[in-house]
Amino acid sequence: MNPKQEVVNHILAHRTESPMTEADAFAPANIALCKYWGKRDTELNLPVTSSLSLSLGSLGSQCHLSFCEERHQVVLNDEPLDPNSPFVVRLSQYLDLFRRDTDRYYRVETLNTIPTAAGFASSASGFASTVLALDKLHGWCLSEIELSILARLGSGSACRSLWQGFVEWHAGETETGMDCFAQPITTAWPELRIGLLVLEAGKKPIGSREAMQRTVETSPLYASWPHKVAADIQIIRKAIEENNFEALGAAAESNALTMHATMMGATPAVVYWLPESVETMHRVWKLRREGLPLYFTMDAGPNVKLLFLDKDRQHVEEHFPDLLVAQ
Numbered sequence: 662m663n664p665k666q667e668v669v670n671h672i673l674a675h676r677t678e679s680p681m682t683e684a685d686a687f688a689p690a691n692i693a694l695c696k697y698w699g700k701r702d703t704e705l706n707l708p709v710t711s712s713l714s715l716s717l718g719s720l721g722s723q724c725h726l727s728f729c730e731e732r733h734q735v736v737l738n739d740e741p742l743d744p745n746s747p748f749v750v751r752l753s754q755y756l757d758l759f760r761r762d763t764d765r766y767y768r769v770e771t772l773n774t775i776p777t778a779a780g781f782a783s784s785a786s787g788f789a790s791t792v793l794a795l796d797k798l799h800g801w802c803l804s805e806i807e808l809s810i811l812a813r814l815g816s817g818s819a820c821r822s823l824w825q826g827f828v829e830w831h832a833g834e835t836e837t838g839m840d841c842f843a844q845p846i847t848t849a850w851p852e853l854r855i856g857l858l859v860l861e862a863g864k865k866p867i868g869s870r871e872a873m874q875r876t877v878e879t880s881p882l883y884a885s886w887p888h889k890v891a892a893d894i895q896i897i898r899k900a901i902e903e904n905n906f907e908a909l910g911a912a913a914e915s916n917a918l919t920m921h922a923t924m925m926g927a928t929p930a931v932v933y934w935l936p937e938s939v940e941t942m943h944r945v946w947k948l949r950r951e952g953l954p955l956y957f958t959m960d961a962g963p964n965v966k967l968l969f970l971d972k973d974r975q976h977v978e979e980h981f982p983d984l985l986v987a988q
């Protein structure tokens with residue numbers, strides 16, 4: 662049996678079904694402040710290191726789930742998707758893990774409130790909202806840990822998208838990954854803001870899944886990554902606890918830059934940065950030299966996310982009028 666199916670069977674083993682006809686669930690997108698980059702198990706999406714993220718409030722995915730016949734149906738932002746498209750094939754394989762009644766398929770209708778077309782990752786909120794809706798549809802009443810493990814099987818970062826605020830994903834050690842799940846960090850920090858800057862809306866030259874694997878397999882710089890994460894995650898945890906913005910921003914920015922450095926060392930090199938990305942970094946550094954507490958982070962793409970405090974929001978928006986601030 663495939664290892665994902667074993668995990669799902671294990672989690673659902675003693676659950677009784679009390680299915681509904683339809684279910685709805687929302688999950689926020691999340692941006693890692695300390696990144697997940699590299700897997701120790703590519704099948705189960707088990708990471709090499711722990712990671713820590715901030716969720717994006719109302720920016721995410723709203724999933725409406727029901728049953729249908731013959732094959733899975735996926736509708737994204739009111740448009741039915743081609744059943745043979747890579748995304749639907751991947752989602753269908755995931756949904757197959759949960760089918761008990763072999764005659765019944767799922768109809769997934771997802772509305773993304775995060776602008777997918779603008780190049781923002783929606784797979785984390787997409788898989789997380791689907792898992793929450795599956796749990797409601799079947800009436801399983803799974804625990805948050807179980808839901809996080811199931812979301813991880815869809816996409817690693819999805820296991821962090823079940824909560825708002827700060828979330829830590831524990832790398833775990835076991836082969837089955839039953840100790841590899843995310844949990845919320847309860848410290849509140851209402852003044853912290855994250856804003857998204859769309860610099861390039863086109864398709865990325867290489868997907869994050871492939872880029873991550875190539876980095877692990879070929880980059881000589883990857884060996885230093887777990888040490889970097891171990892140091893940064895401690896600093897970030899403490900910064901959150903103390904609401905220390907400079908410490909948080911500096912560690913998150915350095916963590917993102919180091920992740921990109923490991924990719925650049927891969928063969929062939931993975932370079933997501935565009936001239937506009939680099940120009941934005943220089944603008945952030947200049948504004949910081951001039952006294953504005955502003956930091957950035959970047960994921961596997963050319964777009965830049967800005968970190969700042971609410972008191973500086975107006976000032977930041979004057980410099981970046983197109984900024985989409987998460988609420």
Ligand code: DP6
Nearest residue numbers: 693696697706816817818870960961
């Ligand atoms: C750079 O979670 O999309 O955004 O597990 O293969 O689906 P898979 O990868 P995914 O990778 C996210 C990578 C990242 C960093 C992060 O979110 O921590």
